[in-house]
Amino acid sequence: MKPERPRxxxxxxxxxxxxxxxxxxxxxxxxxxxxxxxxxxxKVEAAIRELRFVPSAAARAINSGRxxxxxxxxxxxxxxxxxxxxxxxxxKLGQSNLSLVVATTGxxxxxxxxxxxxxxxxxxxxxxxxxxxxxxxxxELIERTQVPAIATSYYAPQYDLPTIGYDNxxxxxxxxxxxxxxxxxxxxxxxGQSDTNDRTRARLAGVANVTNAKVRYYNNGLSLMDGxxxxxxxxxxxxxxxxxxxxxxxxxxxxxFELQRHGISVPDDISLMGMDDLPGASNVYPALTTVHLPVxxxxxxxxxAIAGWVExxxxxxxxxxxxxxxxxxxxxxxx
Amino acid sequence: MKPERPRxxxxxxxxxxxxxxxxxxxxxxxxxxxxxxxxxxxKVEAAIRELRFVPSAAARAINSGRxxxxxxxxxxxxxxxxxxxxxxxxxKLGQSNLSLVVATTGxxxxxxxxxxxxxxxxxxxxxxxxxxxxxxxxxELIERTQVPAIATSYYAPQYDLPTIGYDNxxxxxxxxxxxxxxxxxxxxxxxGQSDTNDRTRARLAGVANVTNAKVRYYNNGLSLMDGxxxxxxxxxxxxxxxxxxxxxxxxxxxxxFELQRHGISVPDDISLMGMDDLPGASNVYPALTTVHLPVxxxxxxxxxAIAGWVExxxxxxxxxxxxxxxxxxxxxxxx
DNA sequence: ATGAAAGCGCTAACAT
DNA sequence: ATGTTAGCGCTTTCAT
Numbered sequence: 001m002k003p004e005r006p007r008x009x010x011x012x013x014x015x016x017x018x019x020x021x022x023x024x025x026x027x028x029x030x031x032x033x034x035x036x037x038x039x040x041x042x043k044v045e046a047a048i049r050e051l052r053f054v055p056s057a058a059a060r061a062i063n064s065g066r067x068x069x070x071x072x073x074x075x076x077x078x079x080x081x082x083x084x085x086x087x088x089x090x091x092k093l094g095q096s097n098l099s100l101v102v103a104t105t106g107x108x109x110x111x112x113x114x115x116x117x118x119x120x121x122x123x124x125x126x127x128x129x130x131x132x133x134x135x136x137x138x139x140e141l142i143e144r145t146q147v148p149a150i151a152t153s154y155y156a157p158q159y160d161l162p163t164i165g166y167d168n169x170x171x172x173x174x175x176x177x178x179x180x181x182x183x184x185x186x187x188x189x190x191x192g193q194s195d196t197n198d199r200t201r202a203r204l205a206g207v208a209n210v211t212n213a214k215v216r217y218y219n220n221g222l223s224l225m226d227g228x229x230x231x232x233x234x235x236x237x238x239x240x241x242x243x244x245x246x247x248x249x250x251x252x253x254x255x256x257f258e259l260q261r262h263g264i265s266v267p268d269d270i271s272l273m274g275m276d277d278l279p280g281a282s283n284v285y286p287a288l289t290t291v292h293l294p295v296x297x298x299x300x301x302x303x304x305a306i307a308g309w310v311e312x313x314x315x316x317x318x319x320x321x322x323x324x325x326x327x328x329x330x331x332x333x334x335x
Numbered sequence: 336m337k338p339e340r341p342r343x344x345x346x347x348x349x350x351x352x353x354x355x356x357x358x359x360x361x362x363x364x365x366x367x368x369x370x371x372x373x374x375x376x377x378k379v380e381a382a383i384r385e386l387r388f389v390p391s392a393a394a395r396a397i398n399s400g401r402x403x404x405x406x407x408x409x410x411x412x413x414x415x416x417x418x419x420x421x422x423x424x425x426x427k428l429g430q431s432n433l434s435l436v437v438a439t440t441g442x443x444x445x446x447x448x449x450x451x452x453x454x455x456x457x458x459x460x461x462x463x464x465x466x467x468x469x470x471x472x473x474x475e476l477i478e479r480t481q482v483p484a485i486a487t488s489y490y491a492p493q494y495d496l497p498t499i500g501y502d503n504x505x506x507x508x509x510x511x512x513x514x515x516x517x518x519x520x521x522x523x524x525x526x527g528q529s530d531t532n533d534r535t536r537a538r539l540a541g542v543a544n545v546t547n548a549k550v551r552y553y554n555n556g557l558s559l560m561d562g563x564x565x566x567x568x569x570x571x572x573x574x575x576x577x578x579x580x581x582x583x584x585x586x587x588x589x590x591x592f593e594l595q596r597h598g599i600s601v602p603d604d605i606s607l608m609g610m611d612d613l614p615g616a617s618n619v620y621p622a623l624t625t626v627h628l629p630v631x632x633x634x635x636x637x638x639x640a641i642a643g644w645v646e647x648x649x650x651x652x653x654x655x656x657x658x659x660x661x662x663x664x665x666x667x668x669x670x
Numbered sequence: 671a672t673g674a675a676a677g678c679g680c681t682a683a684c685a686t
Numbered sequence: 687a688t689g690t691t692a693g694c695g696c697t698t699t700c701a702t
Contacts, residue, residue: 011695022673027697037671057457058402059695061393062678069457077422078614083412087439099457101436104422122392122404122434144387224618253618260620279413280615283559283588285595346679357689362681372687394679397694 010051019047030055061123069099070126070306071119075107075197079222079250080278081295082130085152088299089128096307098125107196109135120145126306128152132159133198148309152302153199155320164302164319168199171291171323172206175245175273176213178289178325183334184243184271185213190230190255191247192222203247203275216241220251227254235262242270242334249274249281249290256284256330267332277326286329294321345386354382365390396458404434405461405641406454410442410532414557414585415613416630417465420487423634424463431642433460442531444470455480461641463487467494468533483644487637488534490655497644499637499654503534506626506658507541510580510608511548513624513660518669519578519606520548525565525590526582527557538582538610551576555586562589563596570597577605577669584609584616584625591619591665602667612661621664629656 016023021040028036029044036044047053061067072089074082090100103119105112113135116127120141127142127149142149142161154165179187189207194200207215218233220226227246231254234244246252252274259266266272266286274281277292298321305316351358356375363371364379371379382388396402407424409417425435438454440447448470451462455476462477462484477484477496489500514522524542529535542550553568555561562581566589569579581587587609594601601607601621609616612627633656640651 012697013695023696024673024675024698025671028672031697035671040671054456056397056695058393058396059678060697062391062397062680063695063697065678067393077412077418078415080413083418087412090439099436099453101434104425118434121389224614228618253615257618257620279559280588283563283592285592347681348679358680359682359690360688363688366681370687375688391679394694395681397696398679398681400694 009056010053011056012053014051015044015047015053018051019044067123067125068097069101069124070128070310071116071124072100072102072128073105073112073116073119074102074130075105077102077104080280081276081293084295085299085302088296089303092300092303093307096303096311098303098307098310105130107193109133109138109196113137113141116141120147126150126310128302128306129161131198132156132161132163133196133201148306148315150302150305150309150316152298154202155318157318159318162305162316162318164305164316164321165298166293166321166323168202169206169209171275171293172203172245172247173209174206174323174325175275175291176207176210178327179243179245179271179273179331180210180213182243182271182331184241185334186216186239186241186243187213188216188218188230188234188241188244189247190218190220190227190234190244190251192220192226192251194219200247207245207247222248222250224250224254224257227251227256228258229254231255231258231262235259235264240270243273243331244270245273245275247275249276249278249288252288252290252330253280253284256288266330268335271331271334273331281326282328289328289331290326292324292326294324297321344391345388346391347388349386350379350382350388353386354379402458402460403432404436404459405463405645406451406459407435407437407463408440408447408451408454409437409465410440412437412439415615416611416628419630420634420637423631424638427635427638428642431638431646433642433645440465442528444468444473444531448472448476451476455482461485461645463637463641464496466533467491467496467498468531468536483641483650485637485640485644485651487633489537490653492653494653497640497651497653499640499651499656500633501628501656501658503537504541504544506610506628507538507580507582508544509541509658509660510610510626511542511545513662514578514580514606514608514666515545515548517578517606517666519576520669521551521574521576521578522548523551523553523565523569523576523579524582525553525555525562525569525579525586527555527561527586529554532557535582542580542582557583557585559585559589559592562586562591563593564589566590566593566597570594570599575605578608578666579605580608580610582610584611584613584623587623587625587665588615588619591623601665603670606666606669608666616661617663624663624666625661627659627661629659632656 012023103115151163156163218230274290281288308314347358438450464486486498491498553565609623609625616623643649
């Protein structure tokens with residue numbers, strides 16, 4: 001016959017009793033082990049193991065005012081770029097013993113504001129936002145609660161919140177210049193919605209910075225299907241562009257697939273370039289020339305930044321990550 | 336001059352005082368509004384708005400023993416199939432006023448067990464697992480804590496935990512039969528690791544159920560790159576298979592890209608089939624024949640199941656979702 | 671170095 | 687219908 005197992009979770013008092021010390025001492029070995037004698041600490045730790053004691057997060061939170069979790073708001077999980085970002089963020093946050101709770105916003109600032117409020121209500125100690133375009137309500141929330149909040153995917157040194165990200169203007173400028181350097185002067189640029197997505201807006205600005213090429217814009221969404229639709233329009237033109245620049249790899253892949261469907265060869269008939277360097281980009285055929293964004297490193301940096309702010313009240317500096325041109329097979333010199 | 340804003344979050348007592356009632360009454364309008372007179376409720380609600388009062392989740396949790404969140408453990412966020420699942424899960428959970436916190440396991444049962452423990456430690460009221468292959472520690476945890484836990488992506492009526500998912504055996508059987516029906520008798524099957532992934536194991540069993548074809552197995556990982564490696568091996572063979580079945584669309588796309596790279600035409604030279612029906616599957620060229628899994632519906636069902644269990648102690652039934660053959664362009668009758 | 675005790679914000683008996 | 691009050695499990699003074 002097995003010994004009876006206590007049904008309920010044991011608490012501080014149980015441990016204190018078992019170790020023959022006071023609850024305060026147990027609390028100390030949990031939070032400031034160095035302030036208690038190795039000998040008593042030993043006893044207490046044994047009791048903790050014995051009783052499988054796990055401190056109640058709620059009780060801790062209510063007393064210390066600390067919940068040890070931060071919230072991240074991303075547009076969607078459906079794009080590998082955010083998945084990678086969150087993976088890096090969570091991993092690095094773990095090193096500071098902070099948990100991550102993620103909320104998706106579907107690129108809607110209203111929803112983002114609501115979800116941010118929700119995260120605050122359940123006690124988020126920090127907020128990691130995507131981009132720098134947000135609802136006024138969200139700014140009020142941050143102002144009112146004084147919660148540490150950083151904006152990611154976007155480097156903007158003059159912005160109210162610390163930003164950690166890329167110079168999206170430079171990113172698309174790099175791409176455009178590369179294409180122009182290849183001799184392309186008639187370029188189709190395919191992008192997602194610019195009204196709610198500041199990444200897209202900045203990238204469009206970068207495109208506009210390069211003036212020695214004729215640019216035609218195709219505005220669709222950010223999905224594969226949107227890329228395909230854009231491709232159909234592009235090839236309908238009387239005189240086709242010699243290169244297509246997509247402001248996201250997902251779009252670029254959609255374009256690529258549709259071009260293949262129409263028997264148009266990349267890069268022989270037309271050059272194609274993406275942006276982001278998602279896992280798919282290097283694997284499709286032809287491998288996609290794109291601009292690599294170090295999203296994992298950015299995720300880690302975001303974790304370090306928000307952790308430092310939350311833990312030690314160190315307001316982070318803005319942080320810039322450089323894009324890298326990835327020259328692959330989908331682009332060629334203009335014939 | 337603006338009126339002073341109280342810096343600190345107001346609490347029940349503040350609201351009670353402002354409304355001229357007791358804390359219990361305030362608590363009541365929060366938790367059982369119908370038990371308090373419309374008139375006093377009105378007053379209390381006004382005070383709540385006025386003071387911007389938001390109940391402390393921690394304090395609620397400590398008293399009611401309820402945290403109103405469940406944990407989900409998925410192998411990775413890097414695969415659209417889990418992203419879609421989580422999106423549906425979160426959305427539906429929201430309807431029951433439950434939050435979702437997700438943890439990724441990287442397909443490692445040890446890590447899964449650890450993260451599950453972590454979720455329990457912070458007060459998860461329920462657990463949503465992926466697959467039915469788990470570490471003994473995790474089963475002990477579930478047993479010991481009696482936490483509601485369901486297994487998803489997998490239908491297994493004899494399993495200890497309620498399962499909500501597909502018959503993975505049938506899924507691959509369906510695919511195999513379709514290929515055989517097309518006249519293919521020499522088929523390459525490409526799959527990921529089977530030792531830690533029961534989805535893969537079951538799918539392999541389904542393949543084995545179809546005996547009227549010669550099958551060669553290629554065991555790699557689940558990434559695009561793994562698919563490409565497999566493709567290289569497949570085409571090295573003296574006599575090539577006439578069809579390739581990949582036990583995941585991601586692998587299938589990797590295979591497709593590599594075949595294209597070698598100038599091998601799909602489906603003219605070789606038929607190719609995937610599984611899952613990810614967004615990419617219908618967009619690549621040629622569009623991938625695959626077996627559709629209703630992952631969003633499964634996510635919703637999982638939400639309903641775990642919510643019912645957590646809220647009303649209704650232990651859910653096992654639930655089966657049918658796969659659907661999606662006949663597209665990547666497969667052809669054997670020439 | 672350790673303990674006693676107050677109290678965090680709330681819910682849930684119980685009383686009125 | 688509303689109020690009083692005892693905790694929930696922990697952290698944190700304040701003593702010792």
